[in-house]
Amino acid sequence: MAEPLVRFEGVRKAYGPAASGYAVRQLDLAVERGELLTLLGPSGSGKTTTLMMLAGFEQPSEGHILLEGRDIARLPPHKRGIGVVFQSYALFPHMSVAENVGFPLEVRGVPKAERAGRVARALAMVRLEGFGDRRPAQLSGGQQQRIALARAMVFEPPIVLLDEPLGALDKALREEMQYEIRALHQRLGLTMMYVTHDQAEALTLSDRIAVFEGGLVRQLAPPREIYERPANAFVAGFVGENNRLAGKVLAAEDDLVRVALDCGPEVSARPVDCGPPGSRCWVTIRPERVAVAPVAPQDLGEGALAATLQEAIFQGDHVRLRLALGQGDEARGEVLVKRPVGGGQLPAIGGPAALAWEAAHALAYAA
16 A cells, blocks of 8 residues: 555644643554545544644644655744635735735745746635735635635645644535545545544545544544444544434343343344443434324334424524433433425324334433
């Protein structure tokens, strides 16, 4: 296999005395050439610190950061040759678009004639030909973001780092720019490291996702694996919506475990990191994997769970249902269901319902 473009080896970062805690506790991570790797996690999880250490704006307390096999952990930012795109865009307001994009070339001593050609090509990459004479203030937020991308790519860096680059945009423009960045990455074969706390953004953009929590990478995998087979309870709860039901492991059955839920019923699930019989666990099931029908308790089929519909909210392409497991005064525990519009008859609010899901889609984790 080809050597990764970037490798973090035993990297730790402490702010102040190490005893007060590490922002990054133990990082061993490789970035492959040509991939878009997203660092995903809540605020304070270590993802932005990781990006800033690679860019050179933060120094690791321990460990090595290798770029194309060379340790750059102690190099200043301007000697690393890495493109960086910030959430604030960081464009110079007194410069034209062309001058902004050409600035990295100017500080590298690229002749003026060559700069003009490379700036024109960079603007063409982001579909902003003809905008070179404008000032940043004359551009929309999306156009300014593209200019920041062009500036980060104009000197042909080995990797482009993007720190929450779409955070200041409205929802529609944010989604449009996600596809723009993805298409640019695929068309040019760029290597990108992208930081976000937005799960949907990470799933849309990434070749792989590194999920951060507490200064550690909790899972590193392609988006589909992250979503469909989270490695632990934190990832299951953080990436996308998930029903989480507490219970106790009763027994192992082939590739499944049988779990007695605290809210009453027993269910089967695939064990991921749950303990032996008698141990506490969580059973998770995605809302879109749960089937629901208006069925009275006496008519429940095998494996179906009795429930009561508490709320139904129309959300355009789907209806969001909130149900309590059980009936009447015995209703307890809550399950969220996402039902496509036109997906059949719904229970009445306060009325009986039957819930069911395939055991293979339910996952069991240690509590």
